[in-house]
Amino acid sequence: MNMAWKEMKKNKLRYTILGSIIFLISLLTFIISGLANGLSQDNASLIKNLPNGTFYMEEEADETYNFSSLSEEQQQEITDGQSEAAFFSIQMGNFIDTSDKQRSVAYVASTDNMDFPEVDAGEVILDASLEEEGIAVGDEITNEQWEQPLTVAGFVSHEKFSHSAAAFINPNDFSAFFHTEAMQMAFIADSDIQGTNEAPAFEELQAFSNSDFLNTIPSYSAEQMSLNMIVIFLLVISGMLFAIFFYMINVQKLGIYGILKAIGVKTGKLFQMMWAQMLIISVISLILSIIISQSFQLLAPSGMPFHLTWPVTGLLSLVFIAIGFIGATLSGIQIKRVEPMQAIQQGEM
Template identity: 85%
Template sequence: MKMAWKEMKKNKLRYTILGLIVFLISLLTFIISGLANGLSQDNASLIKNLPDGTFYLEEEADETYSFSSLSDQQQQEIAEEQPATAFFSIQMGNFIDSSDKQRSVAYVSASDSTYFQEVHSGEVILDASLEEEGIAVGDEITNEQWDQSLTVAGFVDQEKYSHSPAAFINPNDFQALFHTDTMQIAFIADSAIKNTDDAPVFKGLQAFSNNEFLNTIPSYSAEQMSLNMIVIFLLVISGMLFAIFFYMINVQKLGIYGILKAIGVKTGKLFQMMWAQMFIISVVSLILSISISQAFQLLAPNGMPFHLTWETTGLLSLVFVIIGFIGATLSGIQIKRVEPIQAIQQGEM
């Protein structure tokens, strides 16, 4: 460690350049990961906020919730077998607020208040993003196709669906506004399943895990796959960067390594020196990029869907260090191969 640090101090420019590149790549990774997370929240926090469980859609709906329709009889059969089942429907739509401005929302109506907002008839509970846009408790909202208006009864944090704020309404109002008396989706939390360890199977219904259900949301998987692919590429690039950089440095230092091996320094110690340098560079670069990405999270404009959790940051940082370790180790194979005699015969370094 001491030798590693001494060498870095003596060759500040060389290691600063590597650190700077790792910092920029890791910062970009954190920012894109934050955007991926933010967009994911913006797209599906309504579903992501639910506990682990199983979602059911009508088999004929072809994995599209808006085509699914669970009849009263089906609902009754499911509820008899699994009383803790929540039935809910989602309908994309809009409303006109008290200042005559049209707003896009995802109307949500649920039979159960354990996982969804309980709303009285004639009232609506909105996602808090609409409060930030000027809507207040007590405001009346309406729609050209409705014969009634709804009163804003409150706001909830982070309840969005398909990039629109959620608007929780009573099932009776949902029936009246959208002229339907069926529910689209059934949900049973794993912790509430009765009489069986696995998710129950119902005839005519298709079961989805939380992640599978998220992927039925239009654009969700395409959006997430694109961003995650960029993150994976950046991680791979950082690993290659470490491998190439240490390869070049090691080639320059083969003479020194040979002499050190000649005087009896263990090959393992030379590897430890390289790993220590990789670790110092990674940690310093990551501390800087984590600080800046967290500051960015605080300062990012409200409209920007950016959400970077400490869990994601920690996981990405760990992956960075592991990939850096692999990259450096691969490049270090030359250290193992170098023969002391070659270095001695090469002359002064």
């Protein structure tokens, strides 16, 4: 470690440039990861907030919740086997607030269940983002297609679907507004499964885990895949930078390595020096990136979908260090192969 640090101080500019590049790449990776997670929450926090369980929709719906419709017989069959099952429906729509401004929301209706808010007829519970936009408890919201207004009864935090605020209404109101008596989907939490540890199967119904159901939401998988691919490419690029940088340095220092080997320095010691340099550069760069990315999360506007958790930050940091270790190690293979006399002669040329 002491030898590695002395060399870095002697060649400050060289290692500062590498550290700056790693800092920028890691910062960009943290920002994109926070954006991906924030968009995920903004797109599907309604589903992600539910406990682990199994979703059921009609097979003929072709994995599209809008086309699913559970008959009374199907609902009764599910209830007979799993009495704690919840039935719910989602419909994109809008309403007009007291200031005559139109708002887009995702209307959600469900049977009595602890996983969904209980709403009385004639009332609505909205996502808290609408409260920040001026809507208050007691306000009446209307729609040109409704015969009666709904009264805002309260707000819930982080309940969104398809980038729209959730609006929880009574199943009777949902039926009247959207002219349907059937519920679209069923949900059984893992903790509520009775008689077996596995989710039951029902005829003509398709089962989905939480993650599988998220992929049925339009744009969710494409959105997340695009951002996650960018993160992966940035990680790969950082590993390549380490490999190229240390390869170039090792080529320049073959003569020095030859002398060190000639006086008895083990190859493992040379690798340790290179790993120490990689670790110092990575840690300093990551600390700066974490400070800036977490500060950005605190200072970002409330409407920006950015959410970077500490577990994700820690995981990405470990991946960066692991990839840097691999890149540096690959570049150091030439150290193991170098012969003392040959390296000294190359250094003299």
